[in-house]
Amino acid sequence: MLEIKNLHARIAEDGTEIIRGLNLTVKAGEVAAIMGPNGSGKSTLSYILSGREDYEVTDGEILYNGESILELDPAERAAKGIFLAFQYPVEIPGVATMQFLKVAMNEQRKARGEAELTTPDFIRRVKESAAELKINPDMLKRPLNVGFSGGEKKRAEILQMALLEPKLCVLDETDSGLDIDALKIVADGVNALRSPDRAVIVITHYQRLLDYIVPDTVHVLYKGQIIRTGDKSLAHELEANGYADIIGEAA
Amino acid sequence: MNMQTTARQTAAEAALIEAFNAQVGELPGNGAVISARDRLVDDLKSNGLPTRRIEAWHYTDLKTLLRAIPAAVPAAVVDTPEPLVAGSAVITTRHGLADQKVGIGGVLVNAFSDMLSEGTAAPGLSVIDRDDTIGKINGSFVRDGYVLEFPADATIEKPVEIQVLHGDGQVHTRFPVSFGAGSKATVIERHLPTAKGEAFVTSVSDISLEDGADVTWIIVQQQGAADTHLGQLRVRVGSNAKLRLYVINAGGRLVRQELRIDVAGEGSDLQLRGVNLLGGETHTDVTLVLGHHVPNTTSTEIFRNVVFDRARGVFQGMIKVALDAQKTDARMACNTLLMSDEAEFSAKPELEIFADDVQCGHGATVADIDANHLYYLMARGVPRNTGRAMLVNAFVAEIVEELEDGQLVEALEAIISSWLERHA
Numbered sequence: 001m002l003e004i005k006n007l008h009a010r011i012a013e014d015g016t017e018i019i020r021g022l023n024l025t026v027k028a029g030e031v032a033a034i035m036g037p038n039g040s041g042k043s044t045l046s047y048i049l050s051g052r053e054d055y056e057v058t059d060g061e062i063l064y065n066g067e068s069i070l071e072l073d074p075a076e077r078a079a080k081g082i083f084l085a086f087q088y089p090v091e092i093p094g095v096a097t098m099q100f101l102k103v104a105m106n107e108q109r110k111a112r113g114e115a116e117l118t119t120p121d122f123i124r125r126v127k128e129s130a131a132e133l134k135i136n137p138d139m140l141k142r143p144l145n146v147g148f149s150g151g152e153k154k155r156a157e158i159l160q161m162a163l164l165e166p167k168l169c170v171l172d173e174t175d176s177g178l179d180i181d182a183l184k185i186v187a188d189g190v191n192a193l194r195s196p197d198r199a200v201i202v203i204t205h206y207q208r209l210l211d212y213i214v215p216d217t218v219h220v221l222y223k224g225q226i227i228r229t230g231d232k233s234l235a236h237e238l239e240a241n242g243y244a245d246i247i248g249e250a251a
Numbered sequence: 252m253n254m255q256t257t258a259r260q261t262a263a264e265a266a267l268i269e270a271f272n273a274q275v276g277e278l279p280g281n282g283a284v285i286s287a288r289d290r291l292v293d294d295l296k297s298n299g300l301p302t303r304r305i306e307a308w309h310y311t312d313l314k315t316l317l318r319a320i321p322a323a324v325p326a327a328v329v330d331t332p333e334p335l336v337a338g339s340a341v342i343t344t345r346h347g348l349a350d351q352k353v354g355i356g357g358v359l360v361n362a363f364s365d366m367l368s369e370g371t372a373a374p375g376l377s378v379i380d381r382d383d384t385i386g387k388i389n390g391s392f393v394r395d396g397y398v399l400e401f402p403a404d405a406t407i408e409k410p411v412e413i414q415v416l417h418g419d420g421q422v423h424t425r426f427p428v429s430f431g432a433g434s435k436a437t438v439i440e441r442h443l444p445t446a447k448g449e450a451f452v453t454s455v456s457d458i459s460l461e462d463g464a465d466v467t468w469i470i471v472q473q474q475g476a477a478d479t480h481l482g483q484l485r486v487r488v489g490s491n492a493k494l495r496l497y498v499i500n501a502g503g504r505l506v507r508q509e510l511r512i513d514v515a516g517e518g519s520d521l522q523l524r525g526v527n528l529l530g531g532e533t534h535t536d537v538t539l540v541l542g543h544h545v546p547n548t549t550s551t552e553i554f555r556n557v558v559f560d561r562a563r564g565v566f567q568g569m570i571k572v573a574l575d576a577q578k579t580d581a582r583m584a585c586n587t588l589l590m591s592d593e594a595e596f597s598a599k600p601e602l603e604i605f606a607d608d609v610q611c612g613h614g615a616t617v618a619d620i621d622a623n624h625l626y627y628l629m630a631r632g633v634p635r636n637t638g639r640a641m642l643v644n645a646f647v648a649e650i651v652e653e654l655e656d657g658q659l660v661e662a663l664e665a666i667i668s669s670w671l672e673r674h675a
């Protein structure tokens with residue numbers, strides 16, 4: 001489903017290279033975990049996958065279902081089913097959450113040539129998903145993410161994911177800021193989306209989340225490269241020993 | 252002297268004088284009104300339209316910008332648009348003339364032409380100061396409008412919508428409105444063309460809030476693409492009165508809306524909010540002169556401007572705090588989104604403070620929409636243009652959402668979003 005080949009990318013503004021020859025393959029149906037020390041480029045990779053314009057790909061390729069997505073803007077990628085749950089969701093004053101959800105869902109449908117949702121159908125879907133994620137409906141009356149607590153923002157990201165039904169889900173530290181109960185709720189939400197035609201990339205620092213969302217593969221990202229790939233036992237190994245050994249071996 | 256002035260007269264100036272000479276016999280008014288009009292026209296003749304050398308008109312050189320004036324022709328305006336808020340009491344002027352036999356439950360309504368005929372309008376036809384060009388033109392030509400009196404302690408639940416409709420040509424209206432002590436009301440002053448040609452419109456609203464009145468006054472200007480709109484709002488705010496004043500500019504080719512506000516009663520509060528939606532090759536000027544004359548009053552002024560294409564916007568905001576006006580709290584902000592490289596906005600906030608124990612401030616910002624916000628929307632599948640429109644909309648909708656009346660908020664948001672759909 002996703003093939004990243006020898007990807008090099010830099011910050012557009014100052015030219016600093018962050019991703020330095022990264023290779024990663026994620027198959028349909030797979031849950032891949034990406035771990036790695038702070039500042040190694042995990043969020044940057046997720047931004048680049050989503051098409052953020054602050055980064056420039058200088059070399060390599062990103063194939064999604066066999067096609068390059070490098071020329072697509074974020075909205076086009078989203079319509080093709082790529083979703084990024086942000087590590088730090090932004091607050092957007094003046095944009096009503098419900099209106100945003102409706103526009104996003106319908107614009108994606110339009111882009112795929114599907115019929116737009118009727119208002120009652122839309123509201124029903126939001127209510128159902130919000131209930132499953134134990135999101136207080138009053139929160140959705142507020143402007144997008146404005147005044148949401150850290151945990152509420154993360155839950156709102158998963159709500160969006162549930163509603164948009166993407167094919168490639170990238171979760172960037174969705175577990176940080178969540179209390180134990182919320183972590184389970186969010187993990188259940190993600191697990192509910194697991195399916196043979198959908199892939200999930202979970203970026204996290206902690207084994208705790210991977211106890212709930214059990215990964216098929218685990219990748220260690222360091223200084224802009226994947227330096228080690230393994231199965232779920234690799235996460236346990238990291239939890240026990242830290243990154244030092246693996247970094248040492250790679251060097 | 253006279254020769255020289257005539258030599259420099261522009262086409263628009265000449266057309267104004269000519270129009271006056273053609274109409275003078277039919278304009279309503281008793282002797283006092285006639286001499287008031289004559290004084291105003293003489294002033295226009297000898298001083299002409301203001302240029303950039305007049306400070307109050309520095310950013311809106313009317314002499315240059317007002318190239319011509321359409322002929323004063325009658326126009327039949329028959330339609331009455333739906334009010335912005337369903338169930339509003341609607342009163343309409345059609346091409347400058349008030350409808351016959353109009354009533355609003357609980358409010359005294361008269362035609363302004365009666366005030367002109369009786370001469371009670373004469374004192375109000377005087378100018379505020381030498382630079383009051385809008386007062387001069389309007390006072391010279393005005394034929395009609397409505398005089399509204401909200402009785403003391405009256406609460407008028409539904410908005411009163413004054414529809415100022417016109418066809419092509421010249422239109423001059425005036426609306427003296429008094430809100431009695433303790434009264435509560437919402438008035439929408441709505442300017443709309445019913446023809447697609449060119450109109451030259453002046454409109455003066457002269458409102459006073461007696462003690463404890465609680466008033467929402469909303470000016471919605473949606474003139475046509477070729478229209479000149481010169482609006483003026485004169486306001487006197489009495490003790491413990493509360494005025495929410497909204498100015499929405501979403502039309503016109505050459506627009507100046509003046510706000511001349513005197514906060515004259517202790518304990519009063521003014522919330523002024525403005526939305527300027529500018530596009531095409533238009534010029535729009537909002538000029539505020541706000542005087543805090545007595546102690547213990549508060550005001551906030553927030554303007555949000557969105558400028559597309561080659562449009563030019565102006566905000567002049569002068570807050571004067573008199574020597575006696577201790578404990579004044581006045582805060583003004585003017586925020587602009589420039590949506591094209593050729594769009595322009597000039598903001599000139601000014602404070603003139605004579606009292607020493609006051610809290611006053613102003614700020615002006617110019618920005619593009621937040622790239623992180625746009626990225627977030629796009630990452631959810633919202634196409635770039637739709638996302639931009641949502642963010643621009645959010646920037647101005649925030650202001651409108653402060654209003655309590657949900658139906659009114661919806662109606663104003665609909666005006667904003669339909670304007671943005673046409674321009675973005």
Ligand SMILES: Nc1ncnc2c1ncn2[C@@H]1O[C@H](COP(=O)(O)OP(=O)(O)OP(=O)(O)O)[C@@H](O)[C@H]1O
Pocket residue numbers: 011018036037038039040041042043044045054087
């Ligand atoms: N726009 C930017 N401007 C400047 N530096 C940037 C920018 N984007 C990323 N970086 C730098 O690139 C490096 C990688 O950042 P990134 O956020 O991808 O790390 P991360 O692996 O997600 O870290 P964490 O685990 O702390 O979230 C960091 O050193 C960061 O400071």
Ligand SMILES: [Mg+2]
Pocket residue numbers: 042043044087172173
């Ligand atoms: Mg990160």
